[in-house]
Amino acid sequence: MTLQTLSESRAHGGIQRVCSHVSAATGTEMTFSVFLPPAAQNALSLPAVIYLSGLTCTHANVTEKGEFRAACAELGLIFIAPDTSPRGEAVPDDPAAAYDFGLGAGFYVDATMAPYATNYRMWSYVADELPQLLAASLPLDLARMGIMGHSMGGHGALTLGLTYPERFRSISAFAPIVAPSQVPWGQKALSGYLGEDRTAWRAHDAVALVESGARSGEILIDQGSADAFLAEQLRPELFKAACDQAGQPLTLRMQAGYDHSYYFISTFMADHLAWHARRLAT
Numbered sequence: 001m002t003l004q005t006l007s008e009s010r011a012h013g014g015i016q017r018v019c020s021h022v023s024a025a026t027g028t029e030m031t032f033s034v035f036l037p038p039a040a041q042n043a044l045s046l047p048a049v050i051y052l053s054g055l056t057c058t059h060a061n062v063t064e065k066g067e068f069r070a071a072c073a074e075l076g077l078i079f080i081a082p083d084t085s086p087r088g089e090a091v092p093d094d095p096a097a098a099y100d101f102g103l104g105a106g107f108y109v110d111a112t113m114a115p116y117a118t119n120y121r122m123w124s125y126v127a128d129e130l131p132q133l134l135a136a137s138l139p140l141d142l143a144r145m146g147i148m149g150h151s152m153g154g155h156g157a158l159t160l161g162l163t164y165p166e167r168f169r170s171i172s173a174f175a176p177i178v179a180p181s182q183v184p185w186g187q188k189a190l191s192g193y194l195g196e197d198r199t200a201w202r203a204h205d206a207v208a209l210v211e212s213g214a215r216s217g218e219i220l221i222d223q224g225s226a227d228a229f230l231a232e233q234l235r236p237e238l239f240k241a242a243c244d245q246a247g248q249p250l251t252l253r254m255q256a257g258y259d260h261s262y263y264f265i266s267t268f269m270a271d272h273l274a275w276h277a278r279r280l281a282t
């Protein structure tokens, strides 16, 4: 697998790169960004956080608006931002070209339904292929990885982190979709990618996972109270209830007046990175 560097810029004493490669998981060319803190110049192995973006995003949204670099430089954290779906002429999209399914909306699952099953394999891409690819060429410690995300990406961070607690030792999310089986964005995505049998959805629903016994260390969630998607699509109270019932440690912080945007995310980004760094220190 050859990694191509599309751009490289010095930032906060480290290096911000955008790279592409042909993915075995998706069968397409995938683009991602990676920030290497100054410590990467000498260290043999550093902790890393994978950030999963939301609907309509590419790697670029958080790379340009997430304001993570100063904190990552100080904490010695590698920051990895993959795309949100496979892309390309041959990749099937939503038949109506809606923003909440298909291109830019892979929902971090391995699709089983035609015509999506061939390329929409973002679960395998994030859990397996991308970390392995990066560890082969960067000082990335695969035993010290965390996962975080926003909205659809928060859903991905929770489901991947709860499924692979040994692979993702810390989990946090901004305004995540916590119960895709119970909200319109999730119901559309899971039925389109996985079919109508709802038992298959449970592995990709954070509330259902916790109800079924999945566990991780303490999870951090920040949620803006002025988020336009809060009541219909996000519903953090469902995750809080499931975690309380199951004894899964959760810190859910309602942030007064914040919306769903990168103004909200960037405000609390450094906090989340410090949370991960503490848990990935050794």
Ligand SMILES: N[C@@H](CCC(=O)N[C@@H](CSC=O)C(=O)NCC(=O)O)C(=O)O
Pocket: 053, 054, 055, 056, 057, 061, 099, 150, 151, 152, 153, 260, 261, 262
């Ligand atoms: N109708 C909107 C919806 C898109 C949107 O708000 N996307 C969010 C993520 S939503 C959940 O996954 C986002 O991060 N947008 C990118 C950004 O830079 O803000 C639309 O089509 O704009």
